[in-house]
Amino acid sequence: MTEAQIPFRCEDIHVAIESKPVVKGVTLNIKGGEIHALMGPNGSGKSTLVNALMGHPSYSLTSGRIFVNGENVTEMPPHERSRHGMFLAFQYPLAIPGVTVANFLRAAVKARVKDDSEMKAFRKTLLAEFERLEIDPAFATRYVNDGFSGGEKKRLEILQMAMLKPSIALLDETDSGLDIDALQIVSKGINTVVNKDVGVLLVTHYQRILNFVKPDFVHVFMGGRIVRSGGPEMAAQLEKEGYEKIEKEVSRIAEVA
Amino acid sequence: METNNQKTQTRPVVNVREDYQARYGFSDPDEYFHKAPKGINHEVVAMISKLKKEPEWMRKFRHEALDAFFAKPMPQWGDTELLNSIQFENIHYFLKSTEGTEKSWDDVPDNIKKTFNRLGIPEAEQRFLGGVSAQYESEVVYHSLREDLTKQGIIFLDMDSALREQEEIVKKYFATVIPPTDNKFAALNSAVWSGGSFIYVPPDTDVKIPLQAYFRINAKNMGQFERTLIIADKGSRVHYIEGCTAPTYSSDSLHSAVVELVAMDGAYIRYTTIQNWSNNVFNLVTKRAMAHTDATVEWVDANLGSKLTMKFPCVYLVGERAKAEILSVAFAGDGQHQDAGAKVIHAAPNTTSRITSKSISKGGGRASYRGMVKVYPSATNCKVSVECDALLLDENSRSDTYPTMEISSDDVRVEHEARVSKIAEEQIFYLQSRGLSEDEARMLIVNGFFEPFVKQLPMEYAVEMNRLIELEMEGSVG
Numbered sequence: 001m002t003e004a005q006i007p008f009r010c011e012d013i014h015v016a017i018e019s020k021p022v023v024k025g026v027t028l029n030i031k032g033g034e035i036h037a038l039m040g041p042n043g044s045g046k047s048t049l050v051n052a053l054m055g056h057p058s059y060s061l062t063s064g065r066i067f068v069n070g071e072n073v074t075e076m077p078p079h080e081r082s083r084h085g086m087f088l089a090f091q092y093p094l095a096i097p098g099v100t101v102a103n104f105l106r107a108a109v110k111a112r113v114k115d116d117s118e119m120k121a122f123r124k125t126l127l128a129e130f131e132r133l134e135i136d137p138a139f140a141t142r143y144v145n146d147g148f149s150g151g152e153k154k155r156l157e158i159l160q161m162a163m164l165k166p167s168i169a170l171l172d173e174t175d176s177g178l179d180i181d182a183l184q185i186v187s188k189g190i191n192t193v194v195n196k197d198v199g200v201l202l203v204t205h206y207q208r209i210l211n212f213v214k215p216d217f218v219h220v221f222m223g224g225r226i227v228r229s230g231g232p233e234m235a236a237q238l239e240k241e242g243y244e245k246i247e248k249e250v251s252r253i254a255e256v257a
Numbered sequence: 258m259e260t261n262n263q264k265t266q267t268r269p270v271v272n273v274r275e276d277y278q279a280r281y282g283f284s285d286p287d288e289y290f291h292k293a294p295k296g297i298n299h300e301v302v303a304m305i306s307k308l309k310k311e312p313e314w315m316r317k318f319r320h321e322a323l324d325a326f327f328a329k330p331m332p333q334w335g336d337t338e339l340l341n342s343i344q345f346e347n348i349h350y351f352l353k354s355t356e357g358t359e360k361s362w363d364d365v366p367d368n369i370k371k372t373f374n375r376l377g378i379p380e381a382e383q384r385f386l387g388g389v390s391a392q393y394e395s396e397v398v399y400h401s402l403r404e405d406l407t408k409q410g411i412i413f414l415d416m417d418s419a420l421r422e423q424e425e426i427v428k429k430y431f432a433t434v435i436p437p438t439d440n441k442f443a444a445l446n447s448a449v450w451s452g453g454s455f456i457y458v459p460p461d462t463d464v465k466i467p468l469q470a471y472f473r474i475n476a477k478n479m480g481q482f483e484r485t486l487i488i489a490d491k492g493s494r495v496h497y498i499e500g501c502t503a504p505t506y507s508s509d510s511l512h513s514a515v516v517e518l519v520a521m522d523g524a525y526i527r528y529t530t531i532q533n534w535s536n537n538v539f540n541l542v543t544k545r546a547m548a549h550t551d552a553t554v555e556w557v558d559a560n561l562g563s564k565l566t567m568k569f570p571c572v573y574l575v576g577e578r579a580k581a582e583i584l585s586v587a588f589a590g591d592g593q594h595q596d597a598g599a600k601v602i603h604a605a606p607n608t609t610s611r612i613t614s615k616s617i618s619k620g621g622g623r624a625s626y627r628g629m630v631k632v633y634p635s636a637t638n639c640k641v642s643v644e645c646d647a648l649l650l651d652e653n654s655r656s657d658t659y660p661t662m663e664i665s666s667d668d669v670r671v672e673h674e675a676r677v678s679k680i681a682e683e684q685i686f687y688l689q690s691r692g693l694s695e696d697e698a699r700m701l702i703v704n705g706f707f708e709p710f711v712k713q714l715p716m717e718y719a720v721e722m723n724r725l726i727e728l729e730m731e732g733s734v735g
Contacts, residue, residue, distance in 0.1 A: 054690050057682065078689035079697075087690070094687040098705025104691075107701055111692035143705070160691065 006070065007032050007085065007199040008168035013064035015045070015052040015224075021062070022048045024224035030168060030199035037210055037235060038203045040221030041243045046203045047091060049221075050170040054088040055081050069167050083112045085167030089157040089174050096144040101156065102126065104144045105163050112164070129162045133189045151182030158189035169194070171202045175209035187212030207239035220246055291353035295478065296346045299323060302448050305351050309417055309451075312424060322437035322447030329441040332567075335627070336594050339565045343539055348480040348511055350449045352394035359399050390415055390470040392483060395451035406464065412457040413468050416484050419455030426457060430488055434517035434545050434573075442541045446482045446515040453483030453514065458493040458524075467529075467715060472501040472512075474538065480511040487517070489524035489552075498718065501532040509564065510538045518546035520554050522576065527555040531718060533725050534562040536592055542568045550576030550605075557713050560587040560595050561725050569627060571600035574608035574636075581610040586710045588729045589622030589654070598627040598659075603636040603666075611642045615710060617703060618647070618654035619729070626675075627659045637668040645675040648706050650699070700730055 008030040015023035022045045030036055040046050052059040055078035066074045068084045130137045145153050154174055161169055190213050218235045220228040227250045293301050302323050306316040331340050391399040397415030420427050437447035454470045474481050489495050520526045534540055540563040546554040556570035572581035587595035601610040616624035626645045647656035658675050680702050688698035711719045
């Protein structure tokens, strides 16, 4: 696979919030069709990492580089990163009162097409995605996340991902706040949208979602670093033993070093 | 060939990036049929009345109104500093640009035709309006009503023609809703009024397509004082839309209209305004409606532009089960004060009112909601709802709410909500992460904020309204 075909690569990412270091050197390579799970305890900096990768203005990237399809997006504002193929599914999606889902998606899709003729198929595509993701088309006329239940918000995130066709999808705790039924529906949506051209970084605290969305790689994230990487079996191990065991091992190693 | 040229000119400008200056800020050379000298006195009033060959009662009415104007103090509330900066002696109170009102577009003088072509008026008429009136300075220069509506007995005239052709009905209702003594600016309008619309809808007649008037100030230091009177007879329905613009000058103009609506038993009137004045216009308008038994009056009012707008559309609910709905939006940019709101008087039982106000302040602009709801003791079982929503786009901008409720009946259900919000950084980031630039993100949030208003407009106006909001967001106006 050539450089340009690798959907996502980040090198030695360091992030600070109000000059306090939170992410301390993260390197990831995510190929098309790969699902990477990033697991870690609360407060480990997982959300900070994905928000900073997307270009959140409150998080400053103190060093490191980000590549999407081989292109360096490190200096780009968030909307340029999006147009280059990055997508972030928010842990807490925001309400935009008065803006319908259809108009919002139209604006977002329009922002990335080269000429307006490509917009002709928009309605058809949108309806097709509603059907594919088993979402009620009445969603289209509701205001974005305004009065949505937790499950509806997460489904709308997946719908957006389907419409925007990213190369790399960062899913920030997409499982949080969902009951088991909602979790299954959302997981099904993720599996439907993900194909060989898109890489996924799935950030989660719990192993639960990984029963439905099967990762190819699992990374354990602690204290702003990836401390372990392995195959899908590691998720089950974590579930059984908890984060504490790894935490102890990591600190022992740190002491020795 | 001429017609073809016209057609290309009448296409509305679709380039959303064009600014106010290019689109509305142009002005025609100053060639007038009759121009009153600057300043206000009984001679000017006499001259206006004489030129219009008015009946004696109207001449008298004007002179008495002028005395009321002189006698009345400036309002002691609102933006008194700006109000007191109005130089009444520096304004032309009457400008006549043509000899009469034309019924055929081809007969309108070229320079004026060009102006309205640039504003897209004739095309709008062809496409979706039942009748059009175009006022240039003091007088209506073009007027038309679809033949089928004329056959239904609907009268839609400019106010000057109405006084000549329908004197009886004009005399019966004129100034009955807003007497000249109501306030200083209503008095001034009563003294020097010119132009405006007169509409009468016969009983049980439904005017299915909107009637429209367009008001344009062209000259410097001009005062426009149109007078509109709409009478919807029993069980009838009508929707009237008005739009307004003016060129950008460094010196001030004054727009002070009086609008009176009478909704008889079971009638329905919707009055929609989209005004987009340049930033040198004082816009001080008195709008009031009488709603009789089972009648509904809706004011749908958008205030963009102007230096100072003071406008509080009012409904007197005088008949049982009458309804008032007032939807007012304002966009206050740099150097602007939008003092807008609503007023409802519940004077009969089982009456309902709903006021929704939405304002945006940007770049140091100031938006005020000023509202008054009064319920008389006899008005039992009434419902009142007031909702004010203000959005501040930056730290220098300002929003104030001045709600007044005088409720003398114990049998009233009142809901009142007021909110002031800012656009959250997280909202912007959310939209940016979907590929919208920061400006596009703000624009989308602002459009969403005004959406409850915009969706009340006919489609063509909704498009225009969104474009005007976009112009304001670019801050290029003025």
